[in-house]
Amino acid sequence: MKEALWWKTEEDGRILCTLCPRYCRIGDGQAGFCYIRKNIGGKLYSLGYGKPTGFAIDPVEKKPLNHFLPGTGILSFGTAGCNLGCRFCQNWSISKAKLDDAHSLSASPEEVVKLALAHNVPSIAFTYNDPVIWGEFVIDISRIARERGLKSVMVTAGYITPEARREVHRYIDAANVDLKGFTERFYHKLTFSHLNPVLDTLKWLRNETDIWFEITNLMIPGENDDPEETEQLCDWVLKNLGDSVPLHFTAFHPDFKMMDKPSTPAATLRRARQIALSAGIKYCYVGNVFDEEGQATYCPSCGRVLIRRSWHDISEYHLVGDRCPCGQKIPGYFAVQEKASPHLGRRSILQSQ
Numbered sequence: 001m002k003e004a005l006w007w008k009t010e011e012d013g014r015i016l017c018t019l020c021p022r023y024c025r026i027g028d029g030q031a032g033f034c035y036i037r038k039n040i041g042g043k044l045y046s047l048g049y050g051k052p053t054g055f056a057i058d059p060v061e062k063k064p065l066n067h068f069l070p071g072t073g074i075l076s077f078g079t080a081g082c083n084l085g086c087r088f089c090q091n092w093s094i095s096k097a098k099l100d101d102a103h104s105l106s107a108s109p110e111e112v113v114k115l116a117l118a119h120n121v122p123s124i125a126f127t128y129n130d131p132v133i134w135g136e137f138v139i140d141i142s143r144i145a146r147e148r149g150l151k152s153v154m155v156t157a158g159y160i161t162p163e164a165r166r167e168v169h170r171y172i173d174a175a176n177v178d179l180k181g182f183t184e185r186f187y188h189k190l191t192f193s194h195l196n197p198v199l200d201t202l203k204w205l206r207n208e209t210d211i212w213f214e215i216t217n218l219m220i221p222g223e224n225d226d227p228e229e230t231e232q233l234c235d236w237v238l239k240n241l242g243d244s245v246p247l248h249f250t251a252f253h254p255d256f257k258m259m260d261k262p263s264t265p266a267a268t269l270r271r272a273r274q275i276a277l278s279a280g281i282k283y284c285y286v287g288n289v290f291d292e293e294g295q296a297t298y299c300p301s302c303g304r305v306l307i308r309r310s311w312h313d314i315s316e317y318h319l320v321g322d323r324c325p326c327g328q329k330i331p332g333y334f335a336v337q338e339k340a341s342p343h344l345g346r347r348s349i350l351q352s353q
Contacts, residue, residue, distance in 0.1 A: 002049035002136055004037055006164045015039045019164045020083045020132060021197045034133040035081035048079035048134035051104040052112070057119055058127075059312040063155050064248050064287055066297060067332025068174040068212055069123060070307055071314045074153065075116040078128030079137070080104060084157055085192035086180070087257040088220055091128050109140040113148055123151035123173070132160045135168040142171035151333075158201035159193055165201060174333065175213040176248075177202055181224035182217075182233040190223065190258075199236070206241045212333050214246040216287070219264050219272060221252070230272045234279040243282050244331045249273055251288035270294060283331075301328035 006019040017024045017032050024032035031038040036048040058076040060069055082089070107115075116124050124145055131138050131154055142152035151173040158177040160168065169175075179198060180191055187195045205213050217233065219225045230249075237245060249272040251264035269286040273294055276284040286294035290311060297307040306324055308316035318325060322334045 002046050004044040004046045005136055005167065006161070007044040009042065013042070015042070015044045017044060018161055019135060020159050021161055021194065022083060023161075032083075033085075034083040036079065036133055046134060046136045048081060049137045050106055050108055051079050052077040052107050053079055053104050053128070055115060057121060058125065060123065060125075060153075061309065061312040061314075063125055063127065063153060063176045064216060064250070064285070065153065065174060065176055065214055066248075066285055066307070066309075067214065067246055067283065067330070067334075068153070069151070069333060069335055070297075071317065072123070072335070073119070073121040074123045074125045075112075075119060075121050076125040076127050077112070078126070078131070079134050080129065081133055082129045083133050083159055083193075084130065087190050088218070088252060088261075089256045090218075090253070109137065109144050112141050113144045113150065116145070116150055117148065123153055125153040125155060127153075127155035130157050130159070132156055132164075132168065135160075135164060138168055138172075139170060146171045157191075157193075158198040160197070160201060162200070162204070165204065169205075169209065169211060172211055175205065175211055177205070177213055177215055179215050179217050179233065182229050182236070183224070186224050190220075199240075203240055206245070214248060215241075216248040216250055217272075218250050218252050219268055220258070221262055221264055221268070223261075225264065225268050225272070227271065227275060230275045231279065234276045234281055238280055243280050245281075246283040246285065246332075247276055247281055248285045248287050249276075250286065253288070264288075266291060297330070299324040299326060299328050299330070302326040306330065 007015050007017050010016050015026045017037055022033050026032050026039040028039050038045050038047055055077045057073045060072050060074045126138050145152050152171055154172050154175040156177055181187060184195050187193050205211055249269045251269060253263045254261055266289045269289060273284045273286055282300040295309040296305050299306055304324060306318050307314060319334055323329050
């Protein structure tokens with residue numbers, strides 16, 4: 001347990017949490033919407049600090065990040081709780097759990113970094129639930145990781161206030177941001193949050209940081225898969241973020257409180273990808289389905305396949321540094337060596353019981 005950042009005391013004695021746009025007003029002994037930020041004796045504490053729910057070595061492509069150290073493993077972990085209420089959550093067993101329910105482990109920031117070094121991976125991912133809600137832990141781990149030559153990755157919904165995001169992201173090298181839909185109706189109805197703060201975070205990442213980031217849109221049949229909405233999303237990305245931010249369209253499968261919805265057809269993802277490419281987005285991918293064409297990285301100049309993937313494994317790698325053999329520079333963060341090593345998929349190394 002660590003005293004939290006980003007809060008203030010109100011006149012009635014309750015605490016106003018200023019970490020995310022919910023601005024929870026929390027009475028003594030109560031926790032915020034996320035479950036893990038609690039008012040104890042008039043101070044706000046981060047209960048998730050040092051309490052991971054388990055560790056695994058994932059392929060970095062699973063985050064998904066296709067332009068950040070492709071072909072490498074990444075130490076991945078999360079805690080309990082979340083500041084969104086997504087009815088379709090694919091990780092609900094931890095994001096909707098309290099710490100006691102999740103049977104959390106204990107690990108200091110130094111121990112997390114040592115674990116990554118011991119398993120010889122170049123980066124650490126804050127993932128599974130949204131790391132925004134345990135931002136203090138993120139800051140301390142990513143600072144030590146940078147000192148030790150490791151990279152840090154945020155996998156996030158981007159639902160964070162302007163006053164908190166600079167500090168939380170201070171030592172972050174890459175991020176994948178879930179742009180869950182492109183209507184306020186979708187965000188309000190299915191995530192119990194709002195769209196504009198997420199768009200603000202994306203513009204901030206693009207205009208005010210050097211953080212490499214990619215975007216994921218989980219397509220849910222009948223909710224956010226309308227071609228017109230996809231066109232609007234792509235147009236916004238082009239106008240506000242540029243044509244080189246990788247965009248991932250991924251398949252939904254029935255889970256949590258949306259068991260009545262069917263899985264996303266592969267054809268829906270292929271259609272969305274074609275809409276994005278036709279609009280001018282240079283790097284667009286599909287995920288959660290097998291699709292070699294939709295998972296490959298192509299040179300936008302000569303059309304050559306630069307990285308061919310089979311699910312999360314790399315079968316071909318033709319980048320020379322950060323360039324296509326034709327000379328075209330590919331945006332991203334790539335290994336110095338000419339070829340990355342294909343990895344063997346996810347390895348669980350430590351889990352709570």
